[in-house]
Structures are given as C-alpha cells and as structure tokens.
Amino acid sequence: MSELFKNLHFKQIILxxxxxxxxxxxxxxxxxxxxxxxxxxxxAKLEERISSVLGSKTSSLEMDVADKSTISCYGLSKLLIPATPTAFLKHSGDIAKLHTKIHISKQWPDGTLVIISGTTGPTNKRCLIIIKAEQQAGFTETLKKGQIIMKYLENLILTPQSKLYKIGVFIEKIEKPSGPVGDLIAHVFDSNIKANDDRSAARYFYANFLGLRIPNNASQRTRDFFELTSEFISSLDTDDDEKLDLKQALFTYLKVEKIDTIETEE
Structure with a gap:
C-alpha cells in the first residue's frame, strides 16, 4: 500500500x-x-476500507488537475478541507449540484456521494475524499432466541465485495495543521482501472465531474505507442506470420530490453 494513504483519519462525513x-x-x-x-x-472500518482501496497499485492513479476554478471539485475541496460543520454542509451540497450539472446521460448510474474531510499519510496531510457509490441490495442475519433470522436490505453502499464505487481524493502538497489550504494533488480509484491505464475507467467521473486528467507521462506514452503500433501492424497487407513476427519484435523492444521511455530520435 502507498504510504500516502496509510494513517487515514476522517474528520467530517456527509452523504x-x-x-x-x-x-x-x-x-x-x-x-x-x-x-x-x-x-x-x-x-474505523470505513477508514480502513478507503485506505486499502486508495492504496491499490492496480486500480488507483495519481492524476493531473485540469480544472482549478472556484466552482470545480478542486476549488470546493480547498473550502471543504478546513470548513466548519455549517460550511461543510453548504459546500458539499455544491459538489452534489456540480455532479447533477455534468450528469447528462441516463446511462450513467445514480447513487450516493460520500464526501469526507480528514488527514492522511505519515505527516497527516489534510485531504478531501469524494466517493460515488452505487446502491445495491443484500441480506443481514441475526440470532434471536435460537433462531437465525435473515433480513433483506436495500440501499447498501460500500460493502467489502462491491466494486460499484469510485473515489477521488484531493490532498495538500505541503501539510498544514490549520488555515487556508494551498495546492492540492489528486488521486482517483476506480475498480475498472487496470495497470495504470484509464481507458476503462468512468471518464465522466474523473474528467467531467472531478476535473482531472490522466498524466501524460512516459509510461502512458509507451503504452500508447505499443497499442497504436500493434494496430498499425494488424492493418498491414501482409500474411499473419509476418504480423506475428513484427508484434513479437515490438514486444521485445519494449519489454525484454526494459525500455521505459521512447526517445524522439528513435
């Protein structure tokens, strides 16, 4: 687990x-x-669960911030992190209204926004966590007078087995115990993200809603190069054996030789 998401503690929570x-x-x-x-x-259980998923190396990404306006999630996070309970109620509602504004498709799920202020990491950096949780149904069991009773429950969220939630978190770059919030960094968790790749992630959530974008870093460019070159090889007017040889050579170039970046001279 990333050190950044250890020692996670919540201060205020609203749904x-x-x-x-x-x-x-x-x-x-x-x-x-x-x-x-x-x-x-x-x-404690909620802190543990969120800390675990945010620290996932396969489904969590550090993101660049595309929208830093005062009415963006970034701008509202800077207000919510040090907010009084009254201000937390108001500005968290502004985040829900922002979600409604970008929610233009019936194909995108509705659900519950869980908005949390707190601290994280070894130096207790202040942070704001925004969770989009889809509701589901389930059962509970209780023992009463020797009888095990099962009860059906609707509107369950954030269960351990559920993959029906997405998380954005804004964290102070430099820790401050109090006062106005400075620059923030951003991370996203989405169970559909695999191996630092956002292609299957819900872009409406991290881009349209949170105002984030995937970093244009070396590993991303290398992955794009591999996929685009593979598509080009597949489109060539040549036999399958030749295509297979070319794809194996591409794989060797990027993987076996451990080349992490692509130089423009190449």
Whole structure:
C-alpha cells in the first residue's frame, strides 16, 4: 500500500444522493441536512476500507488537475478541507449540484456521494475524499432466541465485495495543521482501472465531474505507442506470420530490453 494513504483519519462525513436525468432533464440532488455520525467501530472500518482501496497499485492513479476554478471539485475541496460543520454542509451540497450539472446521460448510474474531510499519510496531510457509490441490495442475519433470522436490505453502499464505487481524493502538497489550504494533488480509484491505464475507467467521473486528467507521462506514452503500433501492424497487407513476427519484435523492444521511455530520435 502507498504510504500516502496509510494513517487515514476522517474528520467530517456527509452523504448526498444524486440522480439520473429524466425525460424532462436534470433531477436535483437529495441533499442531507446534517453531518453523518458513525460509531467508533464503523468509522474505523470505513477508514480502513478507503485506505486499502486508495492504496491499490492496480486500480488507483495519481492524476493531473485540469480544472482549478472556484466552482470545480478542486476549488470546493480547498473550502471543504478546513470548513466548519455549517460550511461543510453548504459546500458539499455544491459538489452534489456540480455532479447533477455534468450528469447528462441516463446511462450513467445514480447513487450516493460520500464526501469526507480528514488527514492522511505519515505527516497527516489534510485531504478531501469524494466517493460515488452505487446502491445495491443484500441480506443481514441475526440470532434471536435460537433462531437465525435473515433480513433483506436495500440501499447498501460500500460493502467489502462491491466494486460499484469510485473515489477521488484531493490532498495538500505541503501539510498544514490549520488555515487556508494551498495546492492540492489528486488521486482517483476506480475498480475498472487496470495497470495504470484509464481507458476503462468512468471518464465522466474523473474528467467531467472531478476535473482531472490522466498524466501524460512516459509510461502512458509507451503504452500508447505499443497499442497504436500493434494496430498499425494488424492493418498491414501482409500474411499473419509476418504480423506475428513484427508484434513479437515490438514486444521485445519494449519489454525484454526494459525500455521505459521512447526517445524522439528513435
């Protein structure tokens, strides 16, 4: 697990429900009127679960911030991190309204926004976590007078087996115990992200909503080069054996020789 997401502690939590557009257009979010309170056991379990998924090396990405305006998730995070409970209620609602504004497709899921302020990492950097959780159903069991009773529950979120959630987190670059928030870095978790590749991730969530973009780094350029070259080889007017030889040579060039970046001279 990344050191950045160890020692994660939550300060304020609130939930807002966001909805798909209907035939008439956008449907306003259902905003909570109070901060969410969890008992110590529930709070510790939630901190542990979020810390674990954010620290995943296969489904978590550090992102670049594309939108730093005051009405973006980045700008609102800078207000929410040091916010009083009253301000936290107001500005978290602004995040839910922002989600409604970008939620233009009925194919995108509705769900619950879980917005959390807290600290993370060995130096307790302040952070804001935004979770989009899709609701699901399940069962609980209780033992009563020797009988095991099973009860059906709707609207479950953030269960251990669920992959129906996405997380964005904004973290201070330089830790400050209090006061105005400086520059933030951003990370995204999406169970559809594999091997530092965002192609299967929900771009409406991280790009349209969170205002982030995938970094244009060396590994990303190398991956693009491999995929585009493979497609080019497949399109060549030559026999399958020749295509196979070319693809094996490409693989050898990038993998066996451990070339991590592509120089322009090449």
């Amino acid at each position: 807002h429900n966001v909805h798909k557009p209907d035939d008439s257009g956008a449907v306003e979010p259902t905003l909570s009127s109070s901060i969410t309170k969890l008992d110590p056991k529930g709070l």
